Amino acid sequence: MAIAETTIRRIIAARDDRISLVTRIAIEVGAEIIEDVIRPGHDLNSVDLARRYATSRTPIREALMLLEKEGLVDIPPRRRPRVQAMNVPMIREIYRTRGVLLEFVAADVARNADKNELELLEQAVNEMDRAHHNDDIRAYLWANIAFHDLNLTVSKNQTAKRIVESLLLRTIHLRRVSLCQPGRLEASLEDHRQLIKAYQQRDANLAGALIRSNHSNALRNLEISLT
Template identity: 75%
Template sequence: MDTMSAEDSLARAQTTIQRIIASRDDRVSLVTQIAIEIGAEIIEDVIPPGHDLNSVDLSRRYKTSRTPIREALMLLEKEGLVDIPPRRRPRVLVMDLPMIREIYRTRAAILEFVSADVAETASPEELDQLEAAVADMARACSDGNVNAYLWANIAFHDLNLVVSKNLTAKRIVESLLLKTIRLRRKSLSQEGRLAASLDDHKRLVRAYRERDPRLAAALVHANHYNALRNLESSSQ
């Protein structure tokens, strides 16, 4: 996990999208494969926000008719990556500040409940697993590798949700995941943000070990709102 190239990060994005789509429909079809590849390119900023998604060009790329392209783009619209305005060409979704605030406030509120559950119910073995996930984050932080840190952070929170055993929270957070990956990378790219995030997660695991649900929830709240402030300042 120490180093991660752009190609490795793109592959992780594809795997993540495939996992989320498979949770709704486990058939790997041409439509889902197109959605996985285009979605990963959106997440990795290969296709930037606001970019037109021309179905004619994409049908040439995938050597298929425009129908599977349209269906794939509709699938990505449901996942919050693509905007399909009436009578206009589909484009990569552009998130404005009100939408970003809404996403971060919602995610923070849910993960506060999750962290409180983990602090109260996680087994020692589960806490060891979470600590190992933070160690992966620490190695990426030491290397200054934002992509490696991002995916280690995603792995930590995936595990955190599993340990919480709160299936409702897990479904909601996963429904927001694809929308947040670009935002999280942008926030983590700000100077000093990797180290601050790592410190928050180390303190979170300590709060878990101390069985302190209030401190755990407060740390999750602070981490999300600090990230949100970073995004707000970078958007001005």
């Protein structure tokens, strides 16, 4: 849960020196959504949450609005807020957009990363390998997120980084669902091993193709599991 909370805080409160009550509620509830403690489609009762945090409903509403902005919560008119449950068309939009952006990112890394940066990326994939060896999907997911965060930083493509990070929170649950499909963990790890080799060979076209293929396969797995 601590990793999920840290990730949400980085997205919604990166510039805050002190965490307000509204932000704390958003971070904690958001982490529970990301970690599947609160499942997609589940109602979020503002009265219960107000009781939990010993506050009025106003900070609860503001916190849920923050999570709505990040795609974790749906607040329909005149109805109770609920955890966002994405349909297949929404998922396709996200994965296709993310795949195209990360294709550019991978090409930038292949062309411009220095030796130290490539070593750091390889170490990040080794963390994924350890999680896979331990058959720990949760650890693999967070190691994968750490790899792609580093990948964005190394690319120095700030525009792509901002857009991909804006999609991060709404993709974490989806990535977990995809990785739970038979054979997907092994395929994902192999894709990232090959990506490191493409980086080391300075092959921007191959690096971009690997990222594109990885996202296409993940989307295909989601389409199968959700339909």
